[in-house]
Every structure is written in C-alpha cells, then in structure tokens.
Amino acid sequence: MFDPKHIQTLLAVHREGSFQGAARVLNVTPAAVTLRVKALESDIGAMVLIRGKSLRLTPQGQAIVSYAQRAQLLEDELMRSLSLDQQTFHGAESWSSLRVAINTDSLATWFLPGVSADLQARNILLDIVVDDQDYTHEALASGEVVGCVTTLSRPMKGCVAEPLGVMTYRGLAHPAFLDRCRSTQGELSIHKLLSRPAIIFNRKDALHDQFIQTHLGLRQPSYPRYFVPALDAFERAIELGLGWGVVPQPVLRRNNEPVVRPHTMDQLAEIVPGARLDVSLYWQHWERESEPAQRLTRAVKSAARAYLRP
Structure with a gap:
C-alpha cells in the first residue's frame, strides 16, 4: 500500500514543475519533498521522475499521477454527494477543480466565453494548461x-474524442508590408514574401507551413521568423508590420456578433485573398469521468456548437 502523502507529493512536483514549488504548496521543506519522492521510488522499485534541467515523469510516474488525479476527482465527487445541497461542505462552499489542456486560440476566442456560465453555476474551477492544439493531447495521455x-x-486509449467544429485561419499582413512583397506587376511574389519575416506563435506552431503548402504550393520552405508566444503581442507584431501571420478568423456568437478580441486587425490585408485554412478541433476526455468532468464536457460541447463552424 502506497503512502498517500508520497503520491500527493509526486502530483504536486508534477504540477508545479519543481521540488521547490511542490514544497511551497504542500507547506513542507524541499528536503521533505525529496525524501517523499525517494520513498515512493523505493516502494515501487522504479524511478518516477527524470531529473534534469526540467523534471519529467517516467512511465511509472505517469501511471501514478494519472491514478492520483482520478482518485482526487472521485473523492471530490464523493464529498459533493455527501453534502445534501451539493454547495457546502463543513460550512464552506464546495468547488471542484479540473485540470484541462487548451490551445491559445481557443482559449482567447470561444472556450472561456462558452463555458463560463456553466463553470460559475456548477462551482467548477479550471487549472488550464496551454499548449498548441497539435500537442495538447500529450497532457491527457500522461494523465x-x-x-x-x-x-x-482518433480516441486515445481509455478516452473519447468528441468533434467540436472548425476554427478558420487567414494569412494577414499590414498593407505596407504586403506591398513590399509584390512584383512590379503588382502581384504577390512568393520569393519576396518568403524573404521577409513571418510572425510565429512558438516553435510548435505549424500553421504557417500548412498555409504555405496549401495556398502557395511549397512544402517546408525556409523563411525568417519572429517567435512571439503571447496572443496580444503576436497580433500586435503583425499590426506593426514586423511580418505576416496566420490568424484565427473572428469567432461568431449565435447572433453572428464577433467575440470581442484585443485587436480587431481590420486594417490588415490578406496574403492570398479568400484563402482559408480550416483546423478541425476535438474534445478528448477520459471515458470514465467524474460528475464535474461530465458537466464540463457538456459545457465544452455546447460552447463549440455556439461558436465554431460544424
């Protein structure tokens, strides 16, 4: 039988990314965290963490973290069911905390506006991990x-993949920037475009390469790049004419009004007029969910129906 303190300590180390961070949230010393992790490794006869510049879970550590999170959700669900009004427990308001992985574009457009009412009505807290939409599933796979x-x-083992809808992207640039990418006949010169910078969100962002391959017919070309991993600054860099970018098309509400965003980018011009890049999104979740997680799944699917293209 594993010591619950050891398992919760590993979970804290994983969430905080360091022994020091885990010590802070557990209100113990870093040395105590180290001893607990070593004791857990001794109990199972295997390493649970790969130490280095950053901490990574071993397969054994991933299995334990997955178990701990599922157990925590079940305990939260039990506490809520024992509280007759499901709102208070021992005189305090009861909240369920769920950790989810969301891509930046969804987070900044449809996700939070779509689920906010349900989160408040159901007393659900979100601990959001932000990653590129092509990599968020890795956080689910690791537990x-x-x-x-x-x-x-494709549903991962033990998971369900629910279709959400489509986010549409456009290639945009400041008109003055785009003018410098034209030939003497006034047409877009692919050579000139690729000799000038692109604004990339981060090194995981493959949307530019997809856009270039789909609409310019080139596969993995070389071009100078700015990396700007913050949505406001990413859009601002395009507005300032530093480079061109692949930007999500404004998401609409049911009444066809756009979701408010920090920068409207109305003054920007399309790299290829009418060219769109569609990205299909899915909500992957555990097949066996706690009641709060089921409520969140319903809220996410409802939000997607309201904001995304089918």
Whole structure:
C-alpha cells in the first residue's frame, strides 16, 4: 500500500514543475519533498521522475499521477454527494477543480466565453494548461489533465474524442508590408514574401507551413521568423508590420456578433485573398469521468456548437 502523502507529493512536483514549488504548496521543506519522492521510488522499485534541467515523469510516474488525479476527482465527487445541497461542505462552499489542456486560440476566442456560465453555476474551477492544439493531447495521455482541445481525432486509449467544429485561419499582413512583397506587376511574389519575416506563435506552431503548402504550393520552405508566444503581442507584431501571420478568423456568437478580441486587425490585408485554412478541433476526455468532468464536457460541447463552424 502506497503512502498517500508520497503520491500527493509526486502530483504536486508534477504540477508545479519543481521540488521547490511542490514544497511551497504542500507547506513542507524541499528536503521533505525529496525524501517523499525517494520513498515512493523505493516502494515501487522504479524511478518516477527524470531529473534534469526540467523534471519529467517516467512511465511509472505517469501511471501514478494519472491514478492520483482520478482518485482526487472521485473523492471530490464523493464529498459533493455527501453534502445534501451539493454547495457546502463543513460550512464552506464546495468547488471542484479540473485540470484541462487548451490551445491559445481557443482559449482567447470561444472556450472561456462558452463555458463560463456553466463553470460559475456548477462551482467548477479550471487549472488550464496551454499548449498548441497539435500537442495538447500529450497532457491527457500522461494523465496530467482530464480533457483537452486537440486536433487529434482518433480516441486515445481509455478516452473519447468528441468533434467540436472548425476554427478558420487567414494569412494577414499590414498593407505596407504586403506591398513590399509584390512584383512590379503588382502581384504577390512568393520569393519576396518568403524573404521577409513571418510572425510565429512558438516553435510548435505549424500553421504557417500548412498555409504555405496549401495556398502557395511549397512544402517546408525556409523563411525568417519572429517567435512571439503571447496572443496580444503576436497580433500586435503583425499590426506593426514586423511580418505576416496566420490568424484565427473572428469567432461568431449565435447572433453572428464577433467575440470581442484585443485587436480587431481590420486594417490588415490578406496574403492570398479568400484563402482559408480550416483546423478541425476535438474534445478528448477520459471515458470514465467524474460528475464535474461530465458537466464540463457538456459545457465544452455546447460552447463549440455556439461558436465554431460544424
């Protein structure tokens, strides 16, 4: 039988990314965290963490973290069921905390506006892991989260993949920047475009390469790049004419009004007029969910129906 303190300590180390961070949230010393992790490794006869510049879970550590998170959700569900009004427990308001992985574009457009009412009505707290939509499923596979918005359509082991809808992207640039990418006849010069910078969100962002391959017919070309891993700054860099970018088309509400975003980008011009890049999104979650996680799944699917293209 494993010591619950050892398992919770590993979970804290994983969530905080360091022994020091885990010590802070557990209100113990870093030395105590180290001793607990070593004791857990001694109990199972295997390493649970790979130490280095960053801490990574071993397969054994991933299995334990997944178990701990599922057990925590079940305990939360039990506490809520024992509380007759399901709102208070021992005189305090009862909240369920769920860890999810969401891509930045979804988070900044449809996800939070779509689920906010349900989160408040159901007393659900979100611990959001932000990653590229092509990589969010890795957090689910490792047991770090209970659900993720992803481009992966194939259900992972023990999971369900629910189609959400389509996010549409356009290639945009400041008109003055685009003018410098034209030939003497006024047409877009692919050579000139690729000799000038692109604004990339981060090194996991493959949307530019997909756009270039789909609409310019080139596969994995070389071009100078700015990396700007913050949505406001990413869009601002395009507005300032530093480079061109692949930007999500404004998401609409049911009444066809756009979701408010920090920068409207109305003054920007399309790299290829009318060219769109569609990205299909899915909500992957555990097949066996706690009641709060089921409520979140219903809220996410409802939000997607309201904001995304089918």
